[in-house]
Amino acid sequence: MSGFEGFEKRLELHFFGDDPSNNMVKLGLRKLDFDCIQHTLEAVQCTVVSAVGNSYFDAYVLSESSLFVYPTKIIIKTCGTTQLLKSITPLIFFAQTHLNLTLSSCRYTRGSFIFPKAQPFPHTSFKDEVNYIETTLPSNLCFRKASIMPSKSSSHSWHVFTATKFTAATTTTTHNHPFTVEICMTDLDRVLAGKFFRRPGDGKSGHSAGKEMTELTGIGEINENALVCDFAFDPCGYSMNGMDGDWYSTIHVTPEDGYSYASFECVGNDDVDIVHVLRKVVQIFRPGTISVSTTTAAATTSSVWRKVVGAVEPMGLKCRSCAMDQFPAEGSVVFQTFTPIRRKKCTLGRN
Template identity: 70%
Template sequence: MAESGFEGFEKRLELHFFGDDPVIHDMGLRLLDFDSLQEVLDAVQCTVVSAVGNQYFDAYVLSESSLFVYPTKIIIKTCGTTQLLKSVRPLINYAHDLGLTICSCRYTRGNFIFPKSQPFPHTSFKEEVIYLEDKLPITLCYRKATVMPSKMTSHAWHVFTACDQTQVVTPLPNMPDIAFTMEICMTDLDRVLARKFFRRPNDGKNGDTAGKEMTDLTGIGDINPGAIICDFAFDPCGYSMNGIDGDRYSTIHVTPEDGYSYASYECVGSVYDDQDDVVQMLKKVVQVFRPATMSVSTTCASHEVWTRVAHAIEPLGLKCRSCIMDEFPSAGTVVFQTFTVARRKYSAVDTRGGVELELGA
């Protein structure tokens, strides 16, 4: 818990592995027992509160955000004052014991609301990068770290990627170049809607029951009706959800307190999906929270998805303020867009060429 309030902005770590044993490749990291996973989470300073899985992957709701375990990929995102990067070395070691070798790493986060409350190694992005550089094997020799700015000082996107030589020339084996990851960060939520994420005192419910009620009450269940939802409500307030839909996940985390309210939505998809589905998803997310400020980071080798973001959001009263893109080894193109309710001009920046173009009023 930060001194001034709870830190909603998550840190997100994604690690990819490969192995030669086909049996291991089929189950891979999913063979890790719960005690091993909890040992990793102990280093991060969080724990599992709920879980669900299918034939493709396992999804865990954590006391601070989420964990997703695929056979050769693991994603952890944690909020508060957790020490997420302390999971890197234990995960590499456990994967090695299973015959898996790391081939790619991606770390992303927004701007912390309470940066001075963050413990090492999250005291600054520079310290985070130094820590990652030290903990990752030298085989991940293609590395890049960038802070992607916006026209709002409260929103910037921090990206670190590292990969080996194979991932520079070929797509990740379980994340082809037609796949995308979308990370949405929302602040200054509508106060009436945010109150739905508070529990009544002495309601007699456990976190799972209260979480299901919040999912139904807020309309979160309608964002992706086909997903199996694992949800949890914290006491006295706060909410987390993981959705699983085939081999895809989505996740929501809410810190609803006035003054530092925050919500995040993350999902994965394919550029071959109906792009109208992406538009409808974005609209539903905005309507659930009605933030005054939001950012959308899209990671994809194709430009098919991010170009639809403003088209989906702006009719809801949020104006695009800035749009910046950059290329990262193995990850592809990262596009970072910011939106607020005020009316001003915005621009697009291509950091590869240092060109800034005004797109509209």
Template identity: 60%
Template sequence: MAVSGFEGFEKRLELYFSGDDPAAGNGLRRLNFYTIEKILHTVQCTVVSAVGNDFFDSYVLSESSLFVYPTKIIIKTCGTTQLLKSLRPLVESAATVGLTLSGCRYTRGTFIFPGVQPFPHTSFKDEVFYLEENLPDNLVYRKAAVLGPRSAAGEKWHVFSACDDSCTLMEDDSYTVEICMTELDRVLAKKFFRRFDDRRTGDSVGKEMTDVTGIRDVNRKALICDYAFDPCGYSMNGLAGGRYSTVHVTPEDDFSYASFECVGSVYDDREEFLRLLQKVVKVFRPAKLSVATTCPTGNDFWKGTAKTMESLGMRLRSRAADEFPGAGTVVFQAFSSRRN
């Protein structure tokens, strides 16, 4: 817990691996729980709940989420965790199951309390330096950029990607959407506080929060693994085939924050995707939010987001886009309520 308040904005690291026969033995899913816990302790977080399916394993962490596929790992953590310190241990652990790193993508928003972040998260410059120093030499194509308004004020999106000659971080048919919301509606945020002297488990209270807040209605088809923290806060991972979605909430008044992330196919019904975004925003009614969409270059799946947000009383404040090696195009849009 930072002295100024809890930092809700997550740091997100996505790593891609390759090998002679990466599907054999489930690849990274062969890593035992002790190995995963040891890496998480380096980052300064722990597993609080877990579930898996035929495609990947999902972990709800004390600070956000971890997803382990046979040849891919996504880890995102909030607070003052040192996420990038997981890079080397993850690469070394992957080598024990015959896999080598072929691609990396790191993203985050603008911290609410940047002054309390420990190295290497003290600045984006420091983060990029740490990544450059710790990535293997075969990742020759690298790029770092900050998307957002040119002025110092305003929400920004920080992106670093790196890949080798063979790696494609963004599949031809997929997209990733990361939504960050602040200044949540106070009445709605109160639903993410536990009752006084509530002695139920975090799992049972989490299921209740999933239902009463409307989060379950966001994607009824997903297998949900949820957890409620004490005295407040909530995390959820949703599994639907090989795709995941995740929600994290810090509901305290002075620094309220919620995030929603999902992956999907650009060939899905775009109107259905936009309805999903509407459902997410209605759960929290934030005063400010940003939407970062990563798609294959040349795909305009992100279009329609601004119009959808306008129907919810949100006004587009800024838009920026950039292309990254092996990772497609990132479109970053920042919105605020019309009352601001």
């Protein structure tokens, strides 16, 4: 029997209106009725358990990970056996008919599933996923690329699909965050993972138990300026979204021994102390294996992946493999894997 699939599927969709210069200061996608969001999540097979917003975006903790809604961008990240790609069609429909917004780009990413045979269609294979997306997206998103970025371990690969209507020459502000870092961690330290279990009959709500876990584990120290929306599941598991201005961070934990998993993701710019963030994350989970995908949309942040090595290696992990690939109008992706120290040094290769 398989356990719970911790590895998430992540979908990022960008939209634009008739007047892109003004669209960014409007609510845009944030004006979608909650009924539209619920309808979309029903197709994915998950629900909202908590929500918070600020002047920049709305963040939802889901029964299976997270949802972020900006005026012209929406990100859905789900774990387990959810059917994430089934959210594409309703989101395009609601954005067009309710808000007069048109899809301009799509990015889908995920790691290697721990229990791939348990995944339902269209997530039965990356080939099936790509075929499904290809037939679902409008034809004007004609610049498309699919890539499986390998590592030295056959069980750790990074899957990326992008599609956009723009070329690199015509795109300047497609992304309002220069970089995105996605971290996947397996084989968590047993003692540290144990902090994400609830005591039987503790009488606490998911919100109060989640707040307790945030404080107990040090997650609140990753970014002390962030507004944290957290939730603890029963009997175990944890999710949080952090909001700091227009950048988010999110953590999801599956602590069961034998298939323990935790993820951390954040977006940011050169003002974000990514070294501090990564070191805190490694301290909290002490994983046996960690993979890091860094997507950079601006040349000034091309050194972010180097900062990842500088942050992680002093924590007792060594970079085992490092691959890089370019995606049309979406920037570059660097995929790195780390395991306990005393092996070969990281070298950068290009797919």
